[in-house]
Amino acid sequence: MKTGARVPVPLLDLEAQYRPLRDQLLSAIARVCDSQQFILGREVEALERELADALEVREAVAVSSGTDALLVILMALGIGPGDEVLTTPYSFFATAGCISRVGATPRFVDIDPLTYNLDPSHLRAAITARTKAIVPVHLYGLCADMDPILEIAADARVPVIEDACQAIGARYKGRQAGTIGTIACFSFFPTKNLGAFGDAGLVTTNDGRLAHEVRLRRNHGAEPKYYHHRIGGNFRLDAIQAAVLRVKLPYLSQWTDARRANAARYEELFAEAGLLDRVTVPFEPPGFEHIYHQYVVRVGDRNRVRKKLAEQGIGTEIYYPVPFHLQKCFADLGYGRGDFSHAERAAGTTLALPVFGELTPEQLAAVASALAEATR
Numbered sequence: 027m028k029t030g031a032r033v034p035v036p037l038l039d040l041e042a043q044y045r046p047l048r049d050q051l052l053s054a055i056a057r058v059c060d061s062q063q064f065i066l067g068r069e070v071e072a073l074e075r076e077l078a079d080a081l082e083v084r085e086a087v088a089v090s091s092g093t094d095a096l097l098v099i100l101m102a103l104g105i106g107p108g109d110e111v112l113t114t115p116y117s118f119f120a121t122a123g124c125i126s127r128v129g130a131t132p133r134f135v136d137i138d139p140l141t142y143n144l145d146p147s148h149l150r151a152a153i154t155a156r157t158k159a160i161v162p163v164h165l166y167g168l169c170a171d172m173d174p175i176l177e178i179a180a181d182a183r184v185p186v187i188e189d190a191c192q193a194i195g196a197r198y199k200g201r202q203a204g205t206i207g208t209i210a211c212f213s214f215f216p217t218k219n220l221g222a223f224g225d226a227g228l229v230t231t232n233d234g235r236l237a238h239e240v241r242l243r244r245n246h247g248a249e250p251k252y253y254h255h256r257i258g259g260n261f262r263l264d265a266i267q268a269a270v271l272r273v274k275l276p277y278l279s280q281w282t283d284a285r286r287a288n289a290a291r292y293e294e295l296f297a298e299a300g301l302l303d304r305v306t307v308p309f310e311p312p313g314f315e316h317i318y319h320q321y322v323v324r325v326g327d328r329n330r331v332r333k334k335l336a337e338q339g340i341g342t343e344i345y346y347p348v349p350f351h352l353q354k355c356f357a358d359l360g361y362g363r364g365d366f367s368h369a370e371r372a373a374g375t376t377l378a379l380p381v382f383g384e385l386t387p388e389q390l391a392a393v394a395s396a397l398a399e400a401t402r
């Protein structure tokens with residue numbers, strides 16, 4: 027391994043993905059401009075069909091963002107004031123924020139320290155008479171352990187909402203993320219594995235009645251126009267975003283393969299450099315297929331390591347520095363430090379390294395050698 031040769035590595039390089047697709051993308055956008063149909067319509071319907079096929083699910087409803095996907099799901103399930111929703115304390119804010127926005131109370135269940143996902147062994151004890159849904163998150167692109175979650179949910183007669191925003195294409199015992207629970211949300215935020223040119227999201231379900239409820243609420247609960255059956259919102263997707271996603275979708279599985287190959291290469295390089303006792307690499311349990319939306323390691327003295335990597339031109343990020351139960355906006359939930367110790371420890375020790383598909387072998391080696399330096 028070369029050392030000293032400084033190869034800058036950004037956390038994510040969207041331009042590397044854009045450049046070879048530029049002509050296709052611009053002509054797809056031009057097609058929408060020429061049609062002068064900008065919201066929902068044929069382009070969005072075509073995307074929905076293509077995504078339903080790719081994700082192996084009956085219903086796909088395109089919406090305005092991943093956050094709105096989760097919000098409209100909670101609305102469609104009739105979850106509101108007085109209800110509790112169980113979820114992880116360690117995720118992107120939207121997971122818990124949406125629960126509060128519909129007037130329900132988020133209740134947290136600690137994570138498994140190996141997978142960073144909700145630990146089903148604590149779940150049953152957290153169920154109360156008020157529990158109205160469970161929201162496992164497939165964090166970083168690894169599915170939560172769904173079978174025990176589904177079993178506990180079935181006993182409690184509550185739906186399971188998968189937050190699959192980071193997990194498009196991930197698999198759990200052969201099933202794809204977003205097809206395992208009752209209903210699921212995805213995000214096409216530009217930095218997600220399948221990214222739009224702005225905000226975009228998706229709801230998937232095999233339940234036709236629920237899909238209809240989501241479609242209704244996506245457009246102010248109206249059917250037909252101006253006859254409102256439900257109080258929904260404007261959760262519609264733009265045709266330009268659909269057109270961009272339709273260009274990118276056929277490449278998703280090869281981009282995922284490249285991310286998985288990068289993760290495997292990191293593990294080889296870290297082993298060669300003798301790093302595996304200082305750097306905890308992501309865990310992929312048997313039967314799970316990680317899609318490495320993020321490649322997250324644990325290191326001691328994380329903030330110092332991060333600073334040293336930055337000095338070597340290596341981009342990293344902390345996902346996420348503060349678990350939900352310690353966020354100021356959730357102070358009224360009554361949680362305190364120590365309540366979810368695995369989530370707290372993860373927030374203090376994890377670091378995301380670059381893993382995007384276009385990384386070169388030189389860049390992967392540069393990250394490994396900089397990490398060896400930084401953790402020495």
Ligand SMILES: *Cc1c(COP(=O)(O)O)cnc(C)c1O
Binds near residue numbers: 212
């Ligand atoms: C990105 C993300 C969301 C929200 O998606 P947006 O499209 O940014 O609104 C929700 N949950 C998780 C876990 C996410 O990573």
